[in-house]
Every structure is written in C-alpha cells, then in structure tokens.
Amino acid sequence: MLNTLLTRVRHGRRTTSFPAQEPTLPERFRGLPLLHPERCTDGCQGCIEACPTAAIRGEAGRLAIDLGRCLFCPACAQACAAGAIELSHDYRLAVRDRAALQLTPGAPLALAEPLGKELRRLLGRALKLRQVSAGGCNGCEVELNALGNTIFDAGRFGIQFVASPRHADGLLVTGPVSAAMREPLLTTYRAVPRPKIVIACGACAISGGPFAGHPEVNDGIGDLLPVDLFCAGCPPHPFTLLDGLLRLLGRRA
Ligand code: SF4
Ligand code: SF4
Known part of the structure; x- marks a missing residue:
C-alpha cells in the first residue's frame, strides 16, 4: 500500500492543463492543412491525383480540401514540390456544419459553436x-x-x-x-x-x-x-x- 502511495506521489500530476494551456503536440502530428494557392503555378494536379479519398478539388490557384474526407495522410503535401499544401499542427478540426469542413484558401475554419x-x-x-x-x-x-x-x-x-x-x-x-x-x-x-x-x-x-x-x-x-x-x-x-x-x-x- 505504501509503495502504491509513493509511486503515486512520484508520478505527480500527469493530466494536461488543456484547455487553460494550449497543448504541445509532437512534431509528426498532422493537423489542419494550409493552402498556398499562389505557389501552385503549373497546375500539375499532382496533389489531386495523389489524394486517396478525392478530398482535393480545384485547379491551379484554386485548391480546396474537404476535411470531412481528408485522412491527413499526407500524400498531397508530399506530391507538391512547390509546397502549395502543408499540414500544420493545428488540432482544432471540429465544426457544427458539414459544409464548414470545405477548406478554401484564406478562409479560417468555422469552429464549432455551442449548443443552444x-x-x-x-x-x-x-x-x-x-x-x-x-x-x-x-x-x-x-x-x-x-x-x-x-x-x-x-x-x-x-x-x-x-x-x-x-x-x-x-x-x-x-x-x-x-x-x-x-x-x-x-x-x-x-x-x-x-x-x-x-x-x-x-x-x-x-x-x-x-x-x-x-x-x-x-x-x-x-x-x-x-x-x-x-x-x-x-x-x-x-x-x-x-x-x-x-x-x-x-x-x-
Ligand atoms: S492529406 Fe491525404 S487525404 Fe488529405 S487531402 Fe492530402 S492527400 Fe488527400
Ligand atoms: S481511424 Fe477512424 S476515420 Fe480513420 S479509417 Fe479508422 S475508423 Fe475511419
């Protein structure tokens, strides 16, 4: 019993301070994609072809990603030498409307509003x-x-x-x-x-x-x-x- 208590004291507090403090996510975490349409100059469609779930649509300079289909895999970012798509560390990906998951350049995600x-x-x-x-x-x-x-x-x-x-x-x-x-x-x-x-x-x-x-x-x-x-x-x-x-x-x- 004493050992159990000592172990508990040694471990200290392990619970995250979220949401009072923003979490620190590991380097390999893949979150909200960032779209840089200005970098997409040749319209090669490489990202669209690489996507396993047809989450990307658009043409040169007008990329959009359906986050509801996205697997955050990140084949699109790897397929684009120009860096038109990056996966950020932003973990905030919850919304109230299905349509709000359509990510377009320059438009922030409409994060979930409270219930009534x-x-x-x-x-x-x-x-x-x-x-x-x-x-x-x-x-x-x-x-x-x-x-x-x-x-x-x-x-x-x-x-x-x-x-x-x-x-x-x-x-x-x-x-x-x-x-x-x-x-x-x-x-x-x-x-x-x-x-x-x-x-x-x-x-x-x-x-x-x-x-x-x-x-x-x-x-x-x-x-x-x-x-x-x-x-x-x-x-x-x-x-x-x-x-x-x-x-x-x-x-x-
Ligand atoms: S991260 Fe993967 S699933 Fe998501 S848009 Fe890019 S290629 Fe498609
Ligand atoms: S991790 Fe979840 S969303 Fe992805 S394939 Fe498995 S069940 Fe589907």
Missing part, C-alpha cells in the same frame, strides 16, 4: 455519450479510449461514455456505417431519450473515409442522423475531440 442555451441548461455540467462503432478500423476508438486516461481525463469536464443509450445524452459514432451496423445504429439512436445530440467522429463517420463508395457502407452518418458535431481526422486526436466537445458545451471559445 436550453439544451446546455438541460445537460448541466455533464455530458454522457453512448459510443457506436459502425464498421471503422478501430483507430478512432483507440483515441476515444485515450480520452478517459489520466492525460486527457475527459471526466473532469463531466464527459463520460456510458454503456446504455438510455443513460446517454447522445451518440458518438465512428466508422462509415457498414450494412450490418446500419439498423443497430438507428436502434441505438432511437433508444436515447430526447433531447439528444449526435457526434460524427472521424473521416469514416463523416464521409465514409477510406471506405467511401463501397457498396457495403453508407458513406457516414450524415443522411441517417441529425449530426450536431463533426470531428475531422483519421483518427481525430484526443485534443481535437476534447476541443470540439468543450466548444459544443460552450466551455471553450
């Missing part, structure tokens, strides 16, 4: 979510698990995942919605008491991600459920998720 006042009043200081894995690769789930560890500790904000949809304020969905998961997802949604929210976590849930267009998937949840928050990424970093959830709750501007 009445809904936030009903939620109080706690947000209980039922997570549904609807056919993804489990990468998103690994990051969601991290939300509960001592580093990110989403519980300190009252954010928790619950086993039963009856105990939940909403759903958090990962995966592109495989044919087998379509009905279970809808059944789980119906089981959540009103009012309820829906969060699309990761490229798969937003657009189908790398599975988009496959006959056995639904290309995300957009046409199945009313989505309140879209968290881009493949998978979204825990800070991306925390940032989005806190913005949704009106606890981060």
